[in-house]
Amino acid sequence: MDVVIVGAGFAGMYMLHSCRQAGLSAIVYERGGGVGGTWYWNRYPGARCDVPSLEYSYQFSEDLQQEWEWTEKYATQPEILRYAEHVADRFDLKRDIRFDALVTSITYDETTNLWTTTLKDGEQTTSRFIVAAVGCLSSANRPRFTGDETFSGRIVHTGEWPHEGVDFTGKRVAVIGTGSSGIQAIPIIAEQCDHLTVFQRTASFTIPAHNAPLDPQYVRSVKSDYSTFRAKNMLTRAALGGDTPTGTSSASEVSDEELDRVLSERWAKGGLLFLGGFNDSMVNKASNDRVANWVRDKISSIVRDPQTAELLQPETVIGCKRLVVDSGYYETFNRPNVSLVDLSERPIERFTPHGIVVDGAEHPVDIVVLATGFDAMTGSLLKLGITGRNGVSLADAWNAGPVNYLGLTVHGFPNFFMITGPGSPSVLTNVLVSIQHHVEWITSTISHLDAHGHHKIEATKDAQDSWVAHVNGVASMTLFPTCNSWYLGANIPGKPRIFMPLPGFPDYVSRVSRVTENHYDGFALTP
Numbered sequence: 393m394d395v396v397i398v399g400a401g402f403a404g405m406y407m408l409h410s411c412r413q414a415g416l417s418a419i420v421y422e423r424g425g426g427v428g429g430t431w432y433w434n435r436y437p438g439a440r441c442d443v444p445s446l447e448y449s450y451q452f453s454e455d456l457q458q459e460w461e462w463t464e465k466y467a468t469q470p471e472i473l474r475y476a477e478h479v480a481d482r483f484d485l486k487r488d489i490r491f492d493a494l495v496t497s498i499t500y501d502e503t504t505n506l507w508t509t510t511l512k513d514g515e516q517t518t519s520r521f522i523v524a525a526v527g528c529l530s531s532a533n534r535p536r537f538t539g540d541e542t543f544s545g546r547i548v549h550t551g552e553w554p555h556e557g558v559d560f561t562g563k564r565v566a567v568i569g570t571g572s573s574g575i576q577a578i579p580i581i582a583e584q585c586d587h588l589t590v591f592q593r594t595a596s597f598t599i600p601a602h603n604a605p606l607d608p609q610y611v612r613s614v615k616s617d618y619s620t621f622r623a624k625n626m627l628t629r630a631a632l633g634g635d636t637p638t639g640t641s642s643a644s645e646v647s648d649e650e651l652d653r654v655l656s657e658r659w660a661k662g663g664l665l666f667l668g669g670f671n672d673s674m675v676n677k678a679s680n681d682r683v684a685n686w687v688r689d690k691i692s693s694i695v696r697d698p699q700t701a702e703l704l705q706p707e708t709v710i711g712c713k714r715l716v717v718d719s720g721y722y723e724t725f726n727r728p729n730v731s732l733v734d735l736s737e738r739p740i741e742r743f744t745p746h747g748i749v750v751d752g753a754e755h756p757v758d759i760v761v762l763a764t765g766f767d768a769m770t771g772s773l774l775k776l777g778i779t780g781r782n783g784v785s786l787a788d789a790w791n792a793g794p795v796n797y798l799g800l801t802v803h804g805f806p807n808f809f810m811i812t813g814p815g816s817p818s819v820l821t822n823v824l825v826s827i828q829h830h831v832e833w834i835t836s837t838i839s840h841l842d843a844h845g846h847h848k849i850e851a852t853k854d855a856q857d858s859w860v861a862h863v864n865g866v867a868s869m870t871l872f873p874t875c876n877s878w879y880l881g882a883n884i885p886g887k888p889r890i891f892m893p894l895p896g897f898p899d900y901v902s903r904v905s906r907v908t909e910n911h912y913d914g915f916a917l918t919p
């Protein structure tokens with residue numbers, strides 16, 4: 393093979409299509425039984441994208457983007473999975489995808505300049521290039537709790553949701569975790585179950601989605617000039633929401649009335665662009681405090697029980713942990729069948745056969761939903777068992793953190809590419825846009841190598857060191873490093889604390905373009 397691609401989510405599918413267009417032979421190995429990546433696994437109730445559907449979609453084919461009809465502003469998981477299936481069928485992708493194919497190792501051979509990919513069943517394939525399209529949030533974090541093996545009920549993880557669904561009728565349910573997954577699932581589970589106990593270690597800031605069916609007239613107007621709509625989005629920091637520009641003033645400088653006007657407007661509109669009301673919310677603590685306090689007051693105005701309302705008010709900087717978008721989350725705590733248990737001071741003590749004990753009190757439970765997130769950005773890459781030049785494993789190379797060049801490559805790992813890897817804007821963007829950028833760069837780079845008789849591309853150590861310094865420098869100008877988020881790896885015990893994604897999509901794109909135009913500056917190309 394020219395290219396072995398790992399993962400058949402949105403990144404792997406487009407990578408395969410792009411390879412074919414460039415005349416490269418390629419095969420995709422996918423551990424799941426179907427396409428869709430994160431949307432294949434995350435089937436929990438309420439799972440839905442928080443990027444508007446007209447943006448969270450491919451733009452490489454005008455016909456595709458014209459013919460596909462999204463039904464809601466924010467698409468549900470089943471609808472996104474149907475879209476992924478549609479794309480796979482429309483571009484005849486499945487004939488080059490091997491499903492239920494778990495990659496156990498990928499090893500570089502310096503003498504042949506080839507990579508060998510080994511599957512769990514022992515099958516091996518050699519290829520000139522490897523593209524890891526494994527997703528940023530695809531390695532479930534399943535913390536163990538004392539006594540959980542004695543629990544007589546069922547334990548499920550949002551990121552590995554049973555395909556047949558879970559019936560909560562008449563059950564006492566625990567949800568552990570209040571990030572995006574928990575916050576999406578909690579309102580739906582509360583409606584279905586007998587009693588829901590939410591176990592919260594850290595409160596999250598969440599903004600209402602105000603989801604609704606898509607207005608056909610709006611869809612027609614976007615589709616009448618889709619490319620301009622896409623181009624505007626790509627010029628924003630998060631490659632998203634070009635129609636709602638970021639405010640031009642500082643939240644620390646406006647009057648109380650102006651602050652309230654801007655934030656009320658953004659709250660009423662809903663969604664992730666809430667934080668763009670002012671131009672400095674993520675770089676100026678005083679500004680962030682004012683925005684955060686406004687949301688804290690909002691929580692108090694929605695949640696009737698004052699003690700619960702207080703527990704639901706996050707203490708962190710708003711936006712430090714990824715902002716969540718919800719449908720009826722805070723309102724759910726006004727239901728008589730929902731209670732909140734605070735773990736911030738006292739963690740879960742143990743599981744018993746019939747419940748969960750915190751601070752000496754047992755909460756009776758039949759089903760436990762772990763909404764405990766992922767070993768983000770590096771977890772799935774490290775699970776591939778990658779070994780590069782001189783027998784050095786990726787795990788060793790990343791011992792102190794995921795060093796990389798442009799978030800696309802790693803020194804010591806020639807002809808190996810990552811899509812939305814650490815060091816790229818990835819999770820701080822509409823990831824479909826980042827995926828497109830990376831896929832097209834990787835394909836054109838391979839074509840460039842072939843056209844110029846180069847067999848090998850590898851980031852130099854110097855270029856990698858400068859890139860890592862650049863990413864750290866940008867992150868340190870923001871408020872992102874001020875809390876324990878998965879962006880920093882802080883949710884996984886023992887993981888190096890490094891801010892992994894790079895804020896700012898447009899600047900990233902220009903930097904990558906400059907590297908390419910400058911004869912792949914920072915890379916060694918070997919004839």
Ligand code: N01
Pocket residue numbers: 440441442443529535550568569570571572573574576591592593594714735740763764765766819878883
């Ligand atoms: O995971 P998370 P997620 N005991 O890591 C808690 C994307 N996404 O699956 O904050 C008790 O955010 C943990 O507590 P703490 C999106 O990018 C998108 O919800 O570490 N609690 C936290 O509350 C998102 O950010 C959508 O103190 C424990 C929670 O579990 C990312 O995926 C939907 C614990 C984990 O929250 C991850 O979201 C869903 C323990 N031992 C996800 N361990 C969209 O809408 C962990 N927690 C597109």
